[in-house]
Amino acid sequence: MSPQQPILLVEDSPEDYEATVRALRRAGLANPIVRCEDGDDALDYLFHRGRYAGGADAPRPGIVLLDLNLPGTDGREVLAAAKADPTLRRIPIVVLTTSTDERDVEKCYAAGANSYISKPVDLDGFMRAIRRLKDFWFEVVIVPRTG
Numbered sequence: 001m002s003p004q005q006p007i008l009l010v011e012d013s014p015e016d017y018e019a020t021v022r023a024l025r026r027a028g029l030a031n032p033i034v035r036c037e038d039g040d041d042a043l044d045y046l047f048h049r050g051r052y053a054g055g056a057d058a059p060r061p062g063i064v065l066l067d068l069n070l071p072g073t074d075g076r077e078v079l080a081a082a083k084a085d086p087t088l089r090r091i092p093i094v095v096l097t098t099s100t101d102e103r104d105v106e107k108c109y110a111a112g113a114n115s116y117i118s119k120p121v122d123l124d125g126f127m128r129a130i131r132r133l134k135d136f137w138f139e140v141v142i143v144p145r146t147g
Contacts, residue, residue, distance in 0.1 A: 005062030006032040010042040010078065011096075012070050019123065020065065020096070023130030029138060034061065039073030042066075043081055046088055061091060063137055068097040068104060076107060083112030092143055094133065 007024070011017045021033055036042040044050040045058045052058035064082070068075035075095065082088040092114040097104070100118045108116050117133060120126045137143075 003030050006034045006059055008034050008061035008064045010036045010066045012037050019126055020130060023127045027131045027134040029134055039070045039075060039078045042078050046082055064091060064093045065096045066093055068095060068099055079108060079113055080111045
């Protein structure tokens, strides 16, 4: 993933958003981070609808970090819609959530999630998890370029 490609962070919690951005920056990522606070905004961003119509303000992300428990359209629906679209399905979607429910894990992988990470509750554990996510998705994995 190129350092110019944005990371789409779909997160409604201001605290979790700030912690994630801080952890990504500490891990050395300089990619732009775009935040969508709910599932409807994330779908508008990904499909270039609403305030993102035309796509100028919504470049294709290199990766999506997706919370499941969102107001309105939840992360499960965002995941299903993105992975059902031929243009979007190549974008890696990492579920980053507090849920450890086995049903959520199963449903997310069945819908096409590329990985599922449960957010550790303590800050140190969270920072380590984000650093590992960064090491894997930004240094080890080769993903197709998105147009």
